[in-house]
Amino acid sequence: MRIIQCIVLMGMLACLPVLAAAEQLFVTEVQEITVRTGPSLESKIVQLLKSGAKLEKLKEEGDWINVRTETGKEGWVLKRYITAETPIKVKFEDFKAKNADLVEKADKVEAIIGKYEEENKTLRKNLTTLQGDNAKIKQDYDALTQANANVADLARKYQELKDFVEAGKQDAEKLKRENAMLRDLSDVKWFLAGGGVFFGGWVFGYLLGRSSKKKSNRMYL
Secondary structure (H helix, E strand, O other): OOOHHHHHHHHHHHHOOOOOOOOOEEEEOOOEEEEOOOOOOOOOOOEEEEOOEEEEEEEEEOOEEEEEOOOOOOOEEEHHHHEEEOOHHHHHHHHHHHHHHHHHHHHHHHHHHHHHHHHHHHHHHHEEEEEHHHHHHHHHHHHHHHHHHHHHHHHHHHHHHHHHHHHHHHHHHHHHHHHHHHHHHHHHHHHHHHHHHHHHHHHHHHHHHHHHHHHHHHHOO
């Protein structure tokens, strides 16, 4: 509505009284005047003109003015019914025409503004939707980043566990080899121990036998 008021005010200012063109005349505020063939009341009437009718001045003669009407007819009119100033009726009609034009333009402007406002609402709605989508995308991205971090951490821990298991396997193989070596050494030890016992018993028996034999020989002497 403010736009319409401004446009109407501009139209009113544009319709303020201005100096008319030098040869432009108007019929004054009367009902009708006559246009005659000559500068006298006895001359023949060729046309009737209403208030506000525009005339083109040709020449003057006493109380009469020779004019040309908007329809192109020429004749004489009494000077007292003619004015160089734009009559109020003409101003009002011009104002109505300009105001109607301005109102029409204002309606078009309002329609355009309404269209842009509707488009602006749609854009704001789309912007809100996009902001929501952006927030969700950011949330998903953060979750994915965290998931990737967790995967990287799990991969690191898996590799550490794998290395630990591999080291444990190597230690187990080493321990297995050492146990095998210990068993071999234990078998040799027990073998040697058994052989030693056998050999010691043989030596003891041999010595014992010789001792008995010596004693026997002594008894025979």
